[in-house]
Amino acid sequence: MDDQDASLSLLMAQARGQMSVVQVNLVRQSARAEARGSLAAPLRTRSVDRFVAGLCCLLFAAAIPAIARSDAQDDLTEALRITRQAEAQRIAVIDRAARCVVCVVDAQRRGGGSGVVIDEEGYGLTNFHVVANLLDTRRGFGGLCDGKLYPLEVLGIDVGGDVAMFRLTGRERFDASSLGDSDAVAVGDTAIAMGNPFVLAEDYTPTVTLGIVTGVHRYQWGEGNQLVYSDCIQVDTAINPGNSGGPLMSARGEVIGINGRISINARGRFNVGVGYAISANQIKRFMPGLRAGLLVEHGSLAATVDDVEGRGALFNRMYDGAPAWNAGIRPGDRLISFAGHEIHSRNHFASLLGTYPGGWTVEVVYERDGQRRTAITRLEPLSSGMDAPFEVDPRVNATAVTQVLRRFAEAAGVAPQRTQRTQRTGSSRNLWAARETVAAMDDGSAAEGEVGASGNGGRNRGDEGIASVTFEWRASESDAVLRRSGNGAGGPKEVTFNVSSAWWLDSEGKRFDLPPTEAMNYAALRVLLSLFDGSEVTNNGGGFVHRGADAWTGWAAPRNGAEPPILHVLHRDVAGHALARFAFDVDEGFLRRVVVTDQPSGAQTVFDLLDYADRGPARFPRSVVVSSADAVVRYDTVELIMVETE
Known part of the structure; x- marks a missing residue:
């Protein structure tokens, strides 16, 4: 069989669908290689070799279609299996979703x-x-x-x-x-x-x-x-x-x-x-x-930005007292990032801003004179423009409060068994022993979310006092007692406090009330302690009002590049003149932050609860950091004792 006959045979095999174009080319290349390798042989030998090579090629060509058909059939079977499996999964997903x-x-x-x-x-x-x-x-x-x-x-x-x-x-x-x-x-x-x-x-x-x-x-x-x-x-x-x-x-x-x-x-x-x-x-x-049944509103910085070629998105308008202004931003500053998202343009900023609620805490990075600065501010709510007011249903709101507190109790290990015992016995003796460390702020300010540029909870001049403290309280009693040994925060060695007031007694038993801005901190602390003994849960959150959501930002919040954790925010009046904001992690349930604000003066104290760990019957913070305009006080937990009593 000569080259022309072999080529014809290959073309016929291809036409009948027995061989693909690729297979035909492979056979031809094999034949040509064989021919090139035998040019020096005698003519008769070359002829025999060519005949044998052609025959082998034909036999190889005849075998390839069967192999190809088998492979194609296997591929088709596998493709059908995958398709049917995907179809079954899609049907199952839709059935569940429906x-x-x-x-x-x-x-x-x-x-x-x-x-x-x-x-x-x-x-x-x-x-x-x-x-x-x-x-x-x-x-x-x-x-x-x-x-x-x-x-x-x-x-x-x-x-x-x-x-x-x-x-x-x-x-x-x-x-x-x-x-x-x-x-x-x-x-x-x-x-x-x-x-x-x-x-x-x-x-x-x-x-x-x-x-x-x-x-x-x-x-x-x-x-x-x-x-x-x-x-x-x-x-x-x-x-x-x-x-x-x-x-x-x-x-x-x-x-x-x-x-x-x-x-x-x-x-x-x-x-x-x-x-x-x-x-x-x-x-x-x-x-x-x-x-919680609220009319939720979207947030605003009360500032606008404009695109400037070669410079990026620049702040151009804002009013005195706007969230942006209060954060230290001024017209002409370049917006770098908002809530952890790098800003590319004016439209990008507007689109992103519209996804956050009013009252939400955000981190803003901006540039002035070539230097980057970071600020934390709270977004201003935009009016929804509804024709008629939307009244909050107290029953719906109270249900949301109860759900938040029960979720906290489960996360902290104080429910349901412990809260049921507390409700049944009406009493429990609780003792929190901690190491108290005090540091004074070097700039005289500790605004919410800005505290803690240094690793120990504040920009400070160094430790000014260390003491051992214990907080003792009973779930059935309103008063709690702080006892201090050592310098620590100074002041009275023993303070009695509840949700309304705080005082100490001199050696003759005469009572001295603490100033309002100190009393409000103790009042908030008393509520915090009652959360951990379960009494607030069994009381179904009496006194709390759900006020929506916030983000956990600031030095104590996790920084892993992701969105900050979302928080439930519960408000409660304390000490008769202050408002306390209790913020609970939506995903994990833990109490993360308490912010107490004196209504007349605006003075503010922030409690950050850090690193929950097993402490006997409960999961309790390893540290509680209390930050004010004057100092940062850190309580590192030494021991937590919680005993139910009949």
């Missing part, structure tokens, strides 16, 4: 917006514009895929960001979907929308549509300060009227956003392939206030 999707209707069963349950107690999220017509009574119904309607109560609302929280009742336990990390969402990710478009399902089974994420960190204008989508996820998933308030889910079934807005065709209200969902991470910052 049980959490709510059809929101009013008391007359009218409406058809959507929502999603996010915890087993029936708490859920939707759009504000879905429940706006329920605000008169704050009552409606939520339909689930079991075909039943459940009583629905509107709790807190976020008019600015178009979010609301509700609670379903009528079941001991509800199926729920968790919130995911929307900052991890990328263009091209799977996006599953679920809801009740056009009221298609009378049995409340949600409609499911599937698409991909087509944009992240989009900004959509609202109406004034209302219904602004500052940091939304854009998708091509079909979202139509009635989907509002329903979940946008990842392939894992996590809620990455709340659907709320679409771009529509000029001829009618139907989707044209562009939908928007409010990001889950934005919602997380507002959830403590929403759960």
Whole structure:
């Protein structure tokens, strides 16, 4: 067989589909190599060799299609297996998620917006514009895929960001979907929308549509300060009227956003392939206030920035007394980062700012004269512009307070067993022994969040006193006693205090009340101690009011480059003239910070509770750092004794 015959045979094999182009080329290359290697052989030998080589090539060519077919079949089988497995997983995810999707209707069963349950107690999220017509009574119904309607109560609302929280009742336990990390969402990710478009399902089974994420960190204008989508996820998933308030889910079934807005065709209200969902991470910052039944408002620095070519985003306008001004920022300063996010432009700053609540503590890094500076300030709330006031339901707020305190008690190891014993016996003897170290501030200031530039809790001139102290108290009694041996903070060696006042007795038994700014610190400390003995939990948080959320910032907060932990903020009046802010970690439940402010003077003291560790029956801070304008006092725990008594 000559070269022409061999080539013809190969071409015929290729035409019949027995060989691929690649296989044909491999055979030809093998034949050519064989031919080149035998040029020096005698003609007859070369002819025989060529014949043998051609025959081998044909045999090899005949074998390759069978091998290729076998490999292709294996590849197809594996591809089908993977596809079917992915399909089964997607169906399972959607099946679980569908049980959490709510059809929101009013008391007359009218409406058809959507929502999603996010915890087993029936708490859920939707759009504000879905429940706006329920605000008169704050009552409606939520339909689930079991075909039943459940009583629905509107709790807190976020008019600015178009979010609301509700609670379903009528079941001991509800199926729920968790919130995911929307900052991890990328263009091209799977996006599953679920809801009740056009009221298609009378049995409340949600409609499911599937698409991909087509944009992240989009900004959509609202109406004034209302219904602004500052940091939304854009998708091509079909979202139509009635989907509002329903979940946008990842392939894992996590809620990455709340659907709320679409771009529509000029001829009618139907989707044209562009939908928007409010990001889950934005919602997380507002959830403590929403759960507590508050009208939550978005925050502002009360300052604007402008893009200046070659220089970046510069502050250009602010008023005297604005949060930015109070933080030391001035017009002309360059904005470097806000809340840990590097700022690229004016629009980027506006988009990011809109995702934080009013009253939120943020870190701002700015540059002046080539030097970077860092400031911590509290955002000013923006008015929602509602026509009618939104009154807080005390019952809803008290429920949120109780949930926060019970979560703390579980984290600190003082509940439920200990609190049940305290409630039953009415008494417990508690002793906290600590090493007291005092340092004076060298700049005369210790504003909240700015204390502790040095490692020991403050910018100081060195230790000025060390003492051993004990705090002794009983859960059934209002008074507690501090006893001090050594220099320490100085002053009386024994102080008696409660939530109203603090005093000491001289050798003749004469009482001397401490000044108001000192008494308020002891009052806050007395509340703190009662949290650890469980009595505040059994009292269901009497005296506390839930005031929303904050961020744990400042020297004591963890610094790992991530968003600072979100805090529940509970307010309580102490000493008759001061307000104490108790801040509890949303994720872990621990009490992290107490800020006490004297109302007449504005004087402020900050308690930072650090490094919780097992201390006998409870998990107690290794250190409590008390910072004021004059000094930083650090209490390092030596021993904690908590004994129930009959």
